[in-house]
Amino acid sequence: MNAEESRQDPRLRLVHRLRAATVEFDLLGAEFAARHGLHPTDLRALIALLDAARAERPVTPGRLGEQLRLNSAGTTALVDRLERLGLVRRERDAADRRRVLLTVEPRAVDLGWSFFGPAIGALLTAMDAFTPAELDTAERFLAAMTTATADTRATAARQQP
């Protein structure tokens, strides 16, 4: 495929739509982060922490850093920032006292909902214009695109790890 073909393929519009949606989500995240004095990494960490809290999965600095692709020094600094903002609390694990468990403060949950709540609400409202069958199609489509992207990434990673 080259640039000329790509502009003519109608399916290419869909690729563009996907990218546009991604950009829009990122911009919303950046907007939120900047407004609350958070850095992009802090927001990603907050999302990961809230996900883990909802699943009642304990989080350690090590796991968090791994997920965000930070090294241990960067992770410590990140947790320091979140702790200073009152979003998270460090607690030594009683079972394995080398470990630190991160517990999210209620304030972090509130902050998360103040961000995701309106966005999710708007998305759900916009979905009202679609039939259940159409939403099902959209879900399958998104799943297929995510898988295709993940495969591309995995292939790329394999070629030059």
Next chain:
Amino acid sequence: MNAEESRQDPRLRLVHRLRAATVEFDLLGAEFAARHGLHPTDLRALIALLDAARAERPVTPGRLGEQLRLNSAGTTALVDRLERLGLVRRERDAADRRRVLLTVEPRAVDLGWSFFGPAIGALLTAMDAFTPAELDTAERFLAAMTTATADTRATAARQQP
């Protein structure tokens, strides 16, 4: 809406799918950037420059910085990096000699295609599993979600500019 309701609403799965797709695209971008010694900002700039080049729209440092939300100092540093990497060239505008026009080098186009080519190919292949009608539905869906997100962002920006 609260956290309990949200987990039960089946449409919420779609919201999650959207987020998962966004995360996957971002990870692919980060992977590519890291591999080529680019920073996330550099990749965003490269995308913006390639878009502009395809549309035959001239780009100045000012416009680029505005799009990436960098101030003038950061923009200068960014263009310095891109120039050092041989991806872009500065040229004084003959008409308005205060201006600098950024022209992308062939190398940048190649680099862009080496990233987007495989990803786009994988997406197009994955689309083969859908009928034209389904793809149309997916396109409308993505457009609706993008609009809803953009509206949320605009509303948020209005409340506290």
Next chain:
DNA sequence: GCCTAGTATCTCGCTCAGCGAGAGAATACG
């Protein structure tokens, strides 16, 4: 033509996120 205001870019000094290396503290396992 000339002076002033406005615009585009760049320079300087600084802050702070993240990295590499390694120290400290606790556990696991021979």
Next chain:
DNA sequence: CGTATTCTCTCGCTGAGCGAGATACTAGGC
């Protein structure tokens, strides 16, 4: 026990991005 391993944190450094201001050029009134 004592050695290896696993977590986390500290230290010093690099470099992206910011604020303030310098520089170079254009536009418009007189």
